Amino acid sequence: MDTVISNCIYLGKGLIFTLELTMGSIAVGLALGVFLSVLRHCRICVSLVRGWSSIIRGTPLILQLSIIYFSIPNLIGVRMNILSAGIIAFGLNSSAYVAEILRSGIESLPKGQFEAARTLGIPTFYMWRDIILPQVAMNILPTLVNEVIALLKETTLISIIGGMDIMRRSQIVAAEQFEYFMPLCIAGVYYYCLAMLIEFIGEKIERKVAYAKNS
Amino acid sequence: MNEKWPMLKIHNASKSFNGVEVLNNVSLEVAKSDVLGLAGPSGSGKSTLLRCIQQLEILDGGSMECDGKIGFMFQDFQLFPHLTVLQNLLYALNLGEKNARRRQSNEMQAKIMLKNLGIEAKASMYPYSLSGGQKQRVALARSLMVDPDVLLCDEPTSGLDVATTMDVVLLLKSACETGVTMIIASHDLDFLTKISNRIVLLRDGKIVLDVDVKQCQDPVNHLKKYYAD
Known part of the structure; x- marks a missing residue:
């Protein structure tokens, strides 16, 4: 029993790392994703955004992570800590997917909403910030929650650059104790609880913004 | 300002979508405080003309001049x-x-x-x-x-029942009293004759009739003749 508790505590420390990594990455992914999707509506930038999405979605995440952690410091001569490299890599990767989710959300809005904003003389920045994006956010919330959960699970890749997340710690415990089942089960429970927490928060927000669901 | 001062001048406006001509050299002047009804069958170019006035569409040819702020009321409301x-x-x-x-x-x-x-x-x-x-x-x-000087209304009664249509007539009439110039596109001739003092009939992107409602004895039937031809 003591072993179980001490393993839970040891893996629990990885939980904080996983949470930091996921939250940091989704913050970067969302901010950049929103920026990219708005930029897509600017004629000059369309190809740039498409190219970015294509490269990010067309290459493995593990490769992107390796480039950011191993290659870029080599090129610019500055070392990055594991958490920062992870947040940048997962955030950039997520931004392409968030931008695509947002694109579908924006395209599903009636064209008249843009036109109504224009006829009322609402400047472009405010139109996006106060009229378009709040409606899009409401429509894409379930898909966005899926993306966050997927990102949470993808963060397990951080172990390849030595990040001490839940997964990495469970492997260390397994190697030390020659016992795989228990540490992996604890890791599974932690990940499942985190995923359920994200889903719960998503549902809460969804219920709060459900005012326009019938319109 | 002179009541008959033209608030809006449209000169030889033309617009086509994918090679299909929707507006064909439309010229029109709307005086201040006028309530102009735009009648015509579906696809005659009423909505496109309104959208061009509001600059939601760019004209292929011709010009438009509006001497004031424009307000637009959408057919499907487009409330936020x-x-x-x-x-x-x-x-x-x-x-x-x-x-x-x-x-x-x-x-x-x-x-x-x-x-x-x-x-x-x-x-x-x-x-x-x-x-x-x-x-x-x-x-x-x-x-x-x-606070628009010109209010454009695109099919304000479409999808409304008779009682609500009557309400809309009263509403728009009360808006007219504030002196705002109005252009109302509708295929509902009864509604248009109740509210407008002038009705322009569009067909295939051209103005085929321009009627002063007060001068005409039976404007609805008069307009209907041009619908059928």
Whole structure:
């Protein structure tokens, strides 16, 4: 029993790392994703955004992570800590997917909403910030929650650059104790609880913004 | 200003979509405080003409000149669903307005307008909870809030029952009394003759008839003849 508790505590420390990594990455992914999707509506930038999405979605995440952690410091001569490299890599990767989710959300809005904003003389920045994006956010919330959960699970890749997340710690415990089942089960429970927490928060927000669901 | 001063001048306006000509050299002048009805069958170019006036579409040829601010009332209302009725009315007006007193007076004005339209009780409700007629009123109130000189209405009675249509007639008539110039596109000739003082009939993107409603004995039947030909 003591072993179980001490393993839970040891893996629990990885939980904080996983949470930091996921939250940091989704913050970067969302901010950049929103920026990219708005930029897509600017004629000059369309190809740039498409190219970015294509490269990010067309290459493995593990490769992107390796480039950011191993290659870029080599090129610019500055070392990055594991958490920062992870947040940048997962955030950039997520931004392409968030931008695509947002694109579908924006395209599903009636064209008249843009036109109504224009006829009322609402400047472009405010139109996006106060009229378009709040409606899009409401429509894409379930898909966005899926993306966050997927990102949470993808963060397990951080172990390849030595990040001490839940997964990495469970492997260390397994190697030390020659016992795989228990540490992996604890890791599974932690990940499942985190995923359920994200889903719960998503549902809460969804219920709060459900005012326009019938319109 | 002279009452008959042209508020809007359209000269040889033409517009086509994918090679299909929707407006074909349309020329029109609308005097200040005029209520102009745009009649015509579906696809005759009524909505496109309104959209070109509002610059939601760019003309392929010709020119338009408008001597004032334009307001637009959409056929499908296009209220902002995530804002309450009051917020829908106030958002554009309060944008960048830092003066608290002016914001307060805008709110008062919006509430008075809602009261005049009989929907003051709906001020804090979201658009999805309103009926078609109520949405129409909010849409009208929103377009009037920005104090337009010319109000363009695209099919304001489509999808409304007879009683609500009558309400819309009264609403638009009360808006006319404020001196705003109106251009109303509709295929409902009865409605147009009740509200307009002049009706222009469009067919295949061309003006085929221009009727002064008061001078014409039976404008509805007169217009119907041109529909059928």
